[in-house]
Amino acid sequence: MSKIPSVKGTRDFYPDQMAVRNWIMDGWRAASVRNGFVEYDGPIFEHLQLYTQKSGDEIAGQLFSLTDRGGRDLAIRPEITPTLARMVNQQINSLPRPIKWFSLPRLCRAERPQKGRLREFFQWNIDIIGSNNSEYADADCIYTAVDYLRSVGLTPDDIIVKISSRSMLAALLLGLGFDREQLDTIYVLLDKRPKLPEETFMALAEEKIPDNSLRKKLLDILDNCNDIDILVEKVPDSVQDNIEDLRVLLDLLTQLGIEPYCQFDINIVRGLAYYTGTVFEIFDRQSQLRAICGGGRYDNLLAGLGGPQITATGFGMGDVVLEILLQEKNLLSTIKNELDFFVVWDDYHTFERVGLNIVNQLRLRKYSVAFDYRRTDDALGKQLKQASNQNTKFAIIIMKDEIKANKTLIIKNMATSNQKTALLDDFLSKPDNYMSNNELNT
Amino acid sequence: MSKIPSVKGTRDFYPDQMAVRNWIMDGWRAASVRNGFVEYDGPIFEHLQLYTQKSGDEIAGQLFSLTDRGGRDLAIRPEITPTLARMVNQQINSLPRPIKWFSLPRLCRAERPQKGRLREFFQWNIDIIGSNNSEYADADCIYTAVDYLRSVGLTPDDIIVKISSRSMLAALLLGLGFDREQLDTIYVLLDKRPKLPEETFMALAEEKIPDNSLRKKLLDILDNCNDIDILVEKVPDSVQDNIEDLRVLLDLLTQLGIEPYCQFDINIVRGLAYYTGTVFEIFDRQSQLRAICGGGRYDNLLAGLGGPQITATGFGMGDVVLEILLQEKNLLSTIKNELDFFVVWDDYHTFERVGLNIVNQLRLRKYSVAFDYRRTDDALGKQLKQASNQNTKFAIIIMKDEIKANKTLIIKNMATSNQKTALLDDFLSKPDNYMSNNELNT
Numbered sequence: 001m002s003k004i005p006s007v008k009g010t011r012d013f014y015p016d017q018m019a020v021r022n023w024i025m026d027g028w029r030a031a032s033v034r035n036g037f038v039e040y041d042g043p044i045f046e047h048l049q050l051y052t053q054k055s056g057d058e059i060a061g062q063l064f065s066l067t068d069r070g071g072r073d074l075a076i077r078p079e080i081t082p083t084l085a086r087m088v089n090q091q092i093n094s095l096p097r098p099i100k101w102f103s104l105p106r107l108c109r110a111e112r113p114q115k116g117r118l119r120e121f122f123q124w125n126i127d128i129i130g131s132n133n134s135e136y137a138d139a140d141c142i143y144t145a146v147d148y149l150r151s152v153g154l155t156p157d158d159i160i161v162k163i164s165s166r167s168m169l170a171a172l173l174l175g176l177g178f179d180r181e182q183l184d185t186i187y188v189l190l191d192k193r194p195k196l197p198e199e200t201f202m203a204l205a206e207e208k209i210p211d212n213s214l215r216k217k218l219l220d221i222l223d224n225c226n227d228i229d230i231l232v233e234k235v236p237d238s239v240q241d242n243i244e245d246l247r248v249l250l251d252l253l254t255q256l257g258i259e260p261y262c263q264f265d266i267n268i269v270r271g272l273a274y275y276t277g278t279v280f281e282i283f284d285r286q287s288q289l290r291a292i293c294g295g296g297r298y299d300n301l302l303a304g305l306g307g308p309q310i311t312a313t314g315f316g317m318g319d320v321v322l323e324i325l326l327q328e329k330n331l332l333s334t335i336k337n338e339l340d341f342f343v344v345w346d347d348y349h350t351f352e353r354v355g356l357n358i359v360n361q362l363r364l365r366k367y368s369v370a371f372d373y374r375r376t377d378d379a380l381g382k383q384l385k386q387a388s389n390q391n392t393k394f395a396i397i398i399m400k401d402e403i404k405a406n407k408t409l410i411i412k413n414m415a416t417s418n419q420k421t422a423l424l425d426d427f428l429s430k431p432d433n434y435m436s437n438n439e440l441n442t
Numbered sequence: 443m444s445k446i447p448s449v450k451g452t453r454d455f456y457p458d459q460m461a462v463r464n465w466i467m468d469g470w471r472a473a474s475v476r477n478g479f480v481e482y483d484g485p486i487f488e489h490l491q492l493y494t495q496k497s498g499d500e501i502a503g504q505l506f507s508l509t510d511r512g513g514r515d516l517a518i519r520p521e522i523t524p525t526l527a528r529m530v531n532q533q534i535n536s537l538p539r540p541i542k543w544f545s546l547p548r549l550c551r552a553e554r555p556q557k558g559r560l561r562e563f564f565q566w567n568i569d570i571i572g573s574n575n576s577e578y579a580d581a582d583c584i585y586t587a588v589d590y591l592r593s594v595g596l597t598p599d600d601i602i603v604k605i606s607s608r609s610m611l612a613a614l615l616l617g618l619g620f621d622r623e624q625l626d627t628i629y630v631l632l633d634k635r636p637k638l639p640e641e642t643f644m645a646l647a648e649e650k651i652p653d654n655s656l657r658k659k660l661l662d663i664l665d666n667c668n669d670i671d672i673l674v675e676k677v678p679d680s681v682q683d684n685i686e687d688l689r690v691l692l693d694l695l696t697q698l699g700i701e702p703y704c705q706f707d708i709n710i711v712r713g714l715a716y717y718t719g720t721v722f723e724i725f726d727r728q729s730q731l732r733a734i735c736g737g738g739r740y741d742n743l744l745a746g747l748g749g750p751q752i753t754a755t756g757f758g759m760g761d762v763v764l765e766i767l768l769q770e771k772n773l774l775s776t777i778k779n780e781l782d783f784f785v786v787w788d789d790y791h792t793f794e795r796v797g798l799n800i801v802n803q804l805r806l807r808k809y810s811v812a813f814d815y816r817r818t819d820d821a822l823g824k825q826l827k828q829a830s831n832q833n834t835k836f837a838i839i840i841m842k843d844e845i846k847a848n849k850t851l852i853i854k855n856m857a858t859s860n861q862k863t864a865l866l867d868d869f870l871s872k873p874d875n876y877m878s879n880n881e882l883n884t
Contacts, residue, residue, distance in 0.1 A: 036812025
């Protein structure tokens with residue numbers, strides 16, 4: 001029978017890789033919970049229309065769509081936000097506010113696979129919906145992302161959160177003399193800048209902003225005002241209120257203790273049209289990789305997706321770029337599947353009479369336990385090899401004669417190879433004492 | 443903008459439902475790990491051919507299939523076993539044996555939704571691959587299923603594991619005089635019996651087994667031999683070895699301490715052709731629901747799916763029927779999202795100066811903490827209402843004057859309404875002492 005491969009751009013998670021994926025996702029979940037978010041999820045597919053009703057979106061061109069037996073057009077979710085809008089809308093009158101929700105969806109996009117981009121990936125999403133004041137909610141969003149990243153060992157030397165404000169940028173552009181109709185074009189232009197050679201960018205800028213003086217004024221501010229105190233001096237009065245809001249946000253992040261991770265960066269724009277306030281992106285300090293995380297305030301997005309007209313702020317963090325960074329920083333090397341105990345024997349009848357009960361007693365107390373599945377008197381060495389393959393901490397060795405004469409077992413630390421005789425009842429009554437025993441561990 | 447609903451047969455997991463789903467899946471994962479299994483996963487979709495190459499399967503008729511931009515035919519996975527066969531096959535020479543793997547896949551089947559059956563669901567799968575001896579591996583499979591079910595509070599009064607052997611049944615049928623070609627037809631017939639009215643079954647039996655004497659002999663054994671000692675007396679000598687194997691399996695389950703959950707039941711057949719040895723199903727004691735779990739030995743299945751020729755035993759347990767049972771037994775009532783601390787204030791400037799640091803310090807120590815996102819001097823009652831909405835255990839009340847005069851806070855148990863003054867530094871150095879404080883908790 002022919003060998004059928006996996007689909008290009010998808011991943012197989014063998015146990016070693018799955019341990020890493022679980023470690024990342026458990027970390028996301030734990031950070032969400034300790035910052036007061038509750039988890040939700042929707043189906044893996046939705047009606048196609050949920051994704052296409054908002055036209056002009058890059059994502060709509062990357063859908064895996066399907067038709068069910070009833071002829072309905074469906075699509076595998078490329079993002080969770082339309083599902084979020086649908087779910088919030090369905091229960092808008094009964095959900096207490098603010099809605100602080102997170103999700104860890106598996107998403108699929110029919111993109112060309114490349115470094116940091118796959119056709120199937122996981123994404124941590126958090127959203128704060130229906131909270132009127134932007135600064136506290138925006139600050140807690142950014143804090144939550146950083147709280148996760150520092151919890152896995154990333155320091156301010158490894159990553160940086162670049163923060164700006166879409167509303168500040170809009171006020172600035174209008175204050176400089178741009179028309180409101182030009183704004184979306186300029187957001188896209190500025191968002192592309194870090195990804196383009198400077199020459200290409202300048203040519204594109206000339207095309208999109210033909211007015212030389214206006215273009216120069218804008219680029220001068222973008223290139224020289226990453227310090228808020230300098231920015232304040234250079235911009236029109238109409239922008240001052242927005243700058244003040246940004247100062248409040250940055251002060252809150254300082255009080256929250258994550259200042260070393262954060263900086264104002266006027267060049268952070270986010271390409272998508274829907275952002276209305278704070279915007280931020282998180283990068284590796286060397287800027288070698290795509291953004292690890294991106295988010296901000298999008299007070300009109302849910303309504304645009306058929307949901308309620310309600311304020312919202314949040315972010316998305318994918319697993320692919322994150323895992324590359326964690327790998328590079330050597331933060332994944334200790335993650336592995338382990339086993340507490342592996343029971344071995346020299347006589348399988350004795351194992352069945354005495355050992356199976358030990359297995360049950362230990363598992364009942366939540367220890368992980370395994371044993372050889374060959375119902376024979378297999379060589380101890382072969383059984384210990386299996387224990388070693390499973391990263392076992394301690395082998396429990398049951399010898400027929402010792403059990404019969406003294407009711408004793410041997411406990412062996414698989415890492416140190418030290419072993420110690422134990423009375424069966426004493427071991428079963430306090431296995432922790434043996435696991436932490438000095439003779440065994442040093 | 444139009445309101446687009448979810449797709450029929452799928453579920454939205456709002457936070458309350460998600461808490462239940464996570465509790466179920468965390469339990470599956472914990473039981474798998476403590477029984478020595480390691481987790482794997484594959485992509486949500488595979489090449490369509492992976493599912494259709496094995497013809498005649500009911501599942502192939504229930505596929506959600508799609509075509510990608512390259513014109514490739516794909517399908518959302520309706521089961522994980524073909525992926526398992528593919529993955530094991532790809533690394534067959536480097537995987538140490540036995541392979542003890544589990545997975546918690548999301549699966550989709552284009553079935554008509556009904557009680558206990560949805561078009562999207564989760565399924566716990568465990569598999570032991572490449573272990574030569576069937577009894578130990580089969581026993582540990584059944585043990586693992588029971589270990590999970592008892593860990594969530596189901597007792598032998600709630601559920602029963604019914605166990606038989608496909609190889610024993612085959613030997614019995616051949617011994618009675620059936621032809622080998624008839625066997626698959628009879629498996630399907632017998633598997634249907636519990637789901638049909640007795641009259642309908644008898645008519646079908648007459649059609650499939652026209653020989654009156656043969657049919658009566660078979661039904662007599664099926665109806666009267668659920669005791670192995672009686673079975674032994676009634677069957678041809680050629681079946682005795684198989685019965686002996688079954689006795690060994692049942693003895694092992696007794697030594698493992700789960701005898702009260704298990705019984706031999708000759709009527710357990712499993713409909714699918716691929717089972718080769720032990721078969722089992724788990725039911726609620728009242729037999730009101732579909733099977734909670736089904737499994738057994740299938741030594742030729744992986745090869746049939748394009749994988750290696752290798753022995754295997756395992757089971758699948760879906761979340762839908764399980765959740766109905768857990769609900770009926772009132773075992774889900776205490777599962778909810780909770781929060782350790784909610785910080786409230788009478789003056790938001792004080793909160794920013796003192797409270798944000800408390801938030802950070804507690805979250806760094808893995809406590810879950812939230813606060814009101816309105817940057818105002820909101821009424822304490824309104825803030826405490828939010829705390830209550832989030833099932834908060836303790837409110838931390840920051841009063842401007844108390845902080846200023848004495849550096850004290852108020853800690854309030856939200857369940858008992860008891861409160862206690864605390865020195866800020868003392869609280870921060872040992873929050874656990876306050877969480878377990880008698881004054882607060884009684």
